[in-house]
Amino acid sequence: MRNLTLTLCLFLSVFSSATFAASAIDTFEFESIEQEQVFHDLTKVLRCPKCQNQNISDSNAELAKDLRNKTYELVKEGKTQDEVVDYMVARFGNFVRYDPPITPATIFLWLGPLLFILFGFLVLYKQAKNKNRKEDELDSNEAIRLKKILKQETK
Amino acid sequence: MLAEIGQFALVIACMLSLLQTVYPLYGIYARQQNAIESAKILTILQFFFVAVSFAILSYLFLVNDFTVTYIATNSNSALPWYYRLSAVWGAHEGSLLLWVLLLSLWSTAVAVMSKRLPIESIARVLAVLGLLSLGFYLFVLLTSNPFLRTLPYFPVDGRDLNPLLQDIGLILHPPMLYMGYVGFSVAFAFAIAALMEGRLDSAWAKWSRPWTMAAWVFLTVGIALGSWWAYYELGWGGWWFWDPVENASFMPWIAGTALIHSLAVSEKRGVFKSWTVLLAISAFSLSLLGTFLVRSGILVSVHAFASDPARGLFILAFLILIIGGSLLLYAVQAPKVKSRGRYRLFSRETMLLTNNILLIAALIVVLLGTLLPLVHKEIGLGSISIGEPFFNSMFSILVVPFALFLGVAPLVRWKRQNIKELFKPLLHSLFISTAITLIFLYSFASHFTWLALMGVFLGFWVLSTTCYELCLRATHRFSLFTGLTKLGYSHWAMSIGHAGFAVMIIGITMTQNYSIERDVKLAVGDHIAFEHYDFHFDAVNDLQGKNYTGSVGVFTIKKDDQYVATMKPEKRIYTVQRMPMTEAAINAGVTRDLYIAMGEMLPDGAWAVRIYYKPFIRWIWFGPLMMGFAGILMMLDRRYRVKKSDEEEA
Amino acid sequence: MANTRKIIALSVPLLLFLVVCFFLFKGLYTDPRKLDSALIGQPVPEFTLQDIYDENKQYDASIFKGKKMLLNVWATWCPTCYAEHKFLNQLAGQDIYIVGMNYKDERKKAIRWLTDLKDPYKISLFDKDGMLGMDLGVYGAPETFFIDSKGIIQYRHVGDLNARIWEDELAELYNGMQ
CATH class of the missing domain: 1.20.5 (Single alpha-helices involved in coiled-coils or other helix-helix interfaces)
Known part of the structure; x- marks a missing residue:
């Protein structure tokens, strides 16, 4: 059993380093440059809860992708930067924002x-x-x- | 067999370090000259054995001995020889061995190069260094032995070095950084020895100054290298992330910067001595704290080593012993220190102390920002993150008074300064720097922001006051050019160091305010344009490297229809670990970098591509290089110091 | 006298250092990556999800009211979930009401998993897109939410459930819940 957990840990650690090796590059389409900027800023100040210390823009983890997609959705809906941050904090807690409360x-x-x-x-x-x-x-x-x-x- | 010899050499070095700690101190206690003088020989012997141990590990890496666990996990036979060599310090165990090697290298340097010092003082310093070595030897041998075998079932080939680390940056960055971290141990040992002796005088400041400066130069260049490496290797296009591990290297740097300035005051004027000692203790303590943070896994970091609570506990116990012990010694002994020398409120002394106050405030920002998430969770308030937005805003506030004072300080005299005398030079500098700032922003900024105005102004303010001061000093007795040639090395060191800081401020400001980062979807034949630049996506070719495969994109860059460059970003898959890696293509320039990184290929055959325009980013690394150069200049000045200082004091 | 005062003043760095060490020591034994849920004290968010076996059967948040229960988030791509599955079956055997939420997974694989390994769940939700997962702040499987009879989330456990953790901490928590 101990061996199993050990292998699991090893697997996970290799996996997590693999995710940060290649940074994530998405191709979202925006209505305006301002909107793209809001999205861009948001992905820099939101932290991926699953990964090592990375914002959701730099991480390639599955969860970071989900969060990026959600952020994109919310920004497209016309939500402001604060509203999106609040949305994330309500679900993932203060850990998710790099700007501490x-x-x-x-x-x-x-x-x-x-x-x-x-x-x-x-x-x-x-x-x-x-x-x-x-x-x-x-x-x-x-x-x-x-x-x-x-x-x-x-x- | 060789691995066992390596381990054995390490054990001998460990025992020698114990002797190095105990025997000379006993000699001082029992008044035995032989025992006191043995410190030097013991130090050199200790260095010899740890060097043998390190050489053996390196050799084992070179010959791919996968019966050694550490090598099997961190190397591979397909790895080029230079990466096999740098893989020695690619992970926890080996990097610790490098750490102890460098620690004993510094100790040996102290033993060999301090001929003018009283033998008793050297013996004390070497004993303190020996104690530090002892702690680290025990740590390596008990928790992180790089020579452990995989026998009887050893792998045919190794698991390979993390591809991120297969780079010239990694060959250089950790040794430089460790030279810096470990180098502060010398200043620390000098401070502790002086406290033990109960004699803190200008001589103490004078001796530890070049050592501190040397360590600071290594740390400065090491951090700059790391930042540069992060910029081009990680494919993120960033240069500082405020990650706990980065902060761990930044904190000793700030303390060291404060230390080299307050040492100058303590040496020249004999004041602030007890504060300077505290800084000397802090600089190394923060290096140790950094080691703990990096290797205990206590904080979540991108750069973390494999963590293990047992290791963490060991270093923590060591920390409490060393740092706690020295702070206790400080509390008991420092009150006996008497400051000499008078100074007025407006004088070089207070200017330098102001610099120290602001630097330490910055240090507190970083320290709290790094450790508070931990405390926050422990006291039951929940997990929080403290990152870039917080640090950036705090630093952009702190840099304002810092740079303003920095500009004024070199113009201010020791002891006292008539404020009225400064009006003219300061007004001139204000005028010049404002004018240059406006011209600069007009030429290079795409739009106006207050932050950019402030940052660029501060940079040019420091530059112009620095130049102004140089001219004033040079034309004091001679014409400008003869005057400049007559200036001492340490004066040039101050000016160049400050100018380096200014260059860095300008670089950071421009990069932070005017960078453009775009993620776009491009098919072969497409193009995208911004900031006068046009990026044309010509082709994608296959890539075949020694231990990786992948694709390479070809981009033609034009500026205002003029050909600028062809850029070839790569997307690599390392065959052993199946790890995808981005090799960004960078077109570097004095006023801007262009940066292209390939993402994934999309289902329709187009590619996700990241394109950056980064103005003045080179300045961020050129500034620290200037600072490092300045530090070296200042050390060179010390040689002439023996004769000169007598004249000066007369 | 003045000297004693000086010694006290200069002991401040030492005291601060010891305080820091206290927290560093405590920190060694907590995993910085385990996060408390942001939803503690709040009702389970609104949702509509299909049953894992039956596409036509739909559930909403009202299923969490009426009795205390566990909500277990799992997936077939998650190796730790495999490790904890046996223990979930044991818990189900002790008459503990467990709702399963299959998170970002494939229906076929999930059904096969439940048939092969025995199904401990009274209700199995199928959250293919991770919508409820997002609202619950799920950041990695497995996670287990402790929900009281009013449908209020009282606790979240991240990582696998096993006999040791259950006996040491969680059983008391579960039994204490209304």
Whole structure:
């Protein structure tokens, strides 16, 4: 049994790499350049749930094909980009979109770097302002020590 | 038999690395000069044995010894010899062996080339490197042994190297990248040794600077190579996908970039030292984290190696030991570090720290974007994906202040700068860069977008301030040309490196905003036209390669009725793995690439064809090449440093 | 005193690192490719599908109401489905009501499969074009949906059902369902 699962895994891994080797090229017909652009953008921001980390445009997997066809259908119906994304999210969950939604956890994607920048500049400002005084002190301390040493030497 | 010798050599190298860690440290503790000095010899010996091991594996690949499991799964007798050789690092086990080989190569370089350093310091550095090697040797031997046999039932022929990897890009990309990753271990070891010693001074920054720079150059060029390879080989026409594995290489690069800048400050001015140490630890830690992410299968990636939780667990334990240990050491020892040197709010020091803050903010973006999906799922909020739209928008925001400051910084003096003095050069540069931007966009852009305006402007802003600064510096004492020849290598390095960044920004902006990607249905005899180019589909011929068959399309390209090129995209089927592959045809140029990839043949005999027009995409790789060149220049400057620095400090 | 404060401040990287490691460790033991269904807590989407044996017989979403049940998505091209089929028959033997959905497959092959391997399904839907599959967010066969008596989806299991998983996690879930 273990052997069977192993062979299955091997098969699947070979299979999945085969699917990404050749990227998918479809020939959909559109009513306008704008519509083609909407479709094109959508296939780049929708993720294929079955595959490795690939959008549905790059993947040749069966499911990616289905999703492309569905996207094409919806775009042809005149759906906007957001509507199509919502349609997919309703079925496959947030995993399917490369643009993450805002949740209590994902908010840190934006907050984290922002807080770091604010904090960084605060420290920078304080250091540059503070340094002068502190360093002077140190310097005078060192100067005293230096004097002592010099004195000792002259003695 | 040979495979067993290879494995045995590896075991010896492993034991030597243990000695290399323990014995010199014991020597320092017990004040035994012999033990301290043994560090160098042990390092060189260790390198010798791992090199033997690696050479044996390579030889086994060359002679097609399919009794070795790793070779049977990753090579084939029909494979040309150079791909058989590069197949050594084509999968997990061999690439780890390459990793340890390079790690001991760097260690040996430190042992041989640091004659001027106090022997105790070198011994500490080599001991830290030995500990790193030890961890990786154990990892290879215990979980990923490339010398395991398939006996008694070995296959007649191998399963072949993944066709994607049968390319010059793969021969070069991983070794370069690993040289970079592993190279940061030297900066790391210097930092840890300094922390252990409790002595962090400018000398420390001075010693680790060229090593860090060397690693950074390799990493820069390695990433650029990988991006270029992804562009032409995968048939996707992209150059960066924000895949977790790509991010894993990008994070150490960002940390390394921050590090080379803050090392400069620490060396010249003796400030930010504790921050610089943290960066040195981070750069290598992020390399290790990358290794973990790539090899544990914890994240879904296109480039993943075969994953295995046992391997993941091993590296994780190693990570906690090494990174956790060094951060602990840092927390305890770094507070003792005193910064010297004064500087005002507006000075070169704060400019460089600003660069660091923004770089680390970018690093946080990538780190969070890579790891948050994992956390999100673990805390029960469900699976999410974070990809291109998020990263691209964050980076296009962050690059704005970064490039603006980057333009100003070289003009700012150390310690303090009178703001008024900068008005004239900055105004001039602003004027020049705006003018060039407008002319540039007018000539090369098909339509106007704000993003393109911003990106191109930032690029030219950096270019013009860089040139302006060069002129100012050169004409300080001499006429322009004599002045330029008198400039030191490291000054040129800074200017060229910054210019490389600018070139890359322009390339990225133009490619992102003005690329045209069309999937079309074309029969032989059809043509399609856009952006002044006309693509005529002339014929489809059969293709017969050494280990593949397929079809090749023939396209004639004209621009405004002038002949430009004939392009021949291929569709290959690799015979061993039955894997279809796209070999895109690319017509490269300074201002644009044309790109054709063949899809499937449709039932009516026409072909699905993908055609791209990619403006300025070459600049994306030319920029990093300039940066790499700049890094080399800066290292060359170090040789003269011994005499010169004395003068400077006087 | 000031030094202690400094040590605490400089321990922040270490603490952050340890938090990351905690999640990395947990992550090692979860499969990143297993996705939770987006439809949990929602009724089974509307559909009309044919019976696998009889083209003229049609079903809609009302078949999922009235009692708790499993909806098993399978296909003859799916090797894992073959592996789990035996266990499905066992479950059917324990009086568990299972609806089968044959997903993107050929009717003839599917019927032969069910005749040869025994049919565990009370109702067999034939989703040739994967329409219901799309609405259910199916991304690979086999998948098994746990549906309560009100027709609300409570859970989705991706991958094969087997005795171990059933006893460890799923039986409790199934028994707990209304």
